Amino acid sequence: MTLNIRDYGWNDTFAAAKESFQHEGFVPARVLVEQKNAYRLASESGELHGELSGKLRFEALSRIDLPAVGDWVLVDARPEEGKATIHAVLPRSSFFSRKSAGTVPEQQIIASNIDTVFLVSALNRDFNLRRMERYLVMAYESGANPVFVLTKADLSEDAADKKRQVEEIAFGVPVHVVSAFEQSGIEELAPYLGAGKTVVLLGSSGAGKSTLTNVLLGAEVQVVSHVREDDDRGRHTTTHRELFPLPSGALLIDTPGMRELQLWEASESNDHGFPDIEALARTCRFNDCSHQSEPGCAVQAAIEGGELDEARFASYQKLLRELAFMERKGNKVLEKAARDKWKKVTQQHKKTKY
């Protein structure tokens, strides 16, 4: 079985990056699944089981240097055995990462080379603008383009109003209202789901990500079952992180991996942004207190009194700055800022010897 890697998102940028490696005989492959340093890859010679070369394994300075779902890697392919040895990871155009817990916190790639991230939120009582802001910051840091998808429109009587509220916090970011149950609004997502485009769904548990995934998958059930005819392993049984093709030709990364990001959400923001700090701020003497050196500042008093962690206050301010920046500059500049941020990481990544 052969396949066309362009169907898996291969493009001229990756092709140019490959050229700079000048390794005779290595071919590109995309990581579909990663489990404990074993990989399933899509290559021109079909799906292969990949293993890391000894050199890549030992020269990796951290986990960020190792392949993750969505990565393009260069491999020595042995199609007759169904196997490949992974020798290098091509620079990532975007990625989600998280810091893994442990004595030495380490950055770990959750998913990479993503074009669009659907920030999925339900329009019921889970609706939470502060949380959406956090997700948006995370999306910008990834380098992927954020799109808000507000789900369960059938449960909401003020969907249009909520849509407007989201548009206000997320200047220039598209917002779409859908209902998986009523199959409404789904067609608005088509522009992001073109052939070779990679999408991930991100959002809290219960937001409707799996249901939406099924709708996107089921849009052309015929095509799906056709694809499966010569694949008796059944490619959509997902208990792990996996990249798989949608009938539209787009690639969806699904998602215990994205659930891991929710841990980030839970630990960093407590689900409600910074309610403790916001409560303190309401008791400052001045309504427009900047919590720096104003008299009667309850926030500074709490820091001095040891009730508020200074680092937590610093990250609150960082969030406010980032959001203010977004609102001021609009989407274009933000995209550049996000891009510069990940470029730096990618450059660090490049310094590693292959």
Ligand SMILES: Nc1nc2c(ncn2[C@@H]2O[C@H](COP(=O)(O)OP(=O)(O)OP(=O)(O)O)[C@@H](O)[C@H]2O)c(=O)[nH]1
């Ligand atoms: N009314 C309504 N309910 C929905 C809709 N989409 C999903 N649900 C329900 O919302 C619940 C959660 O949906 P899931 O798709 O499992 O949510 P999820 O985001 O994948 O959740 P996790 O798998 O925990 O991350 C289920 O009971 C769904 O039936 C919708 O469009 N309308």
Ligand SMILES: [Zn+2]
């Ligand atoms: Zn104050």
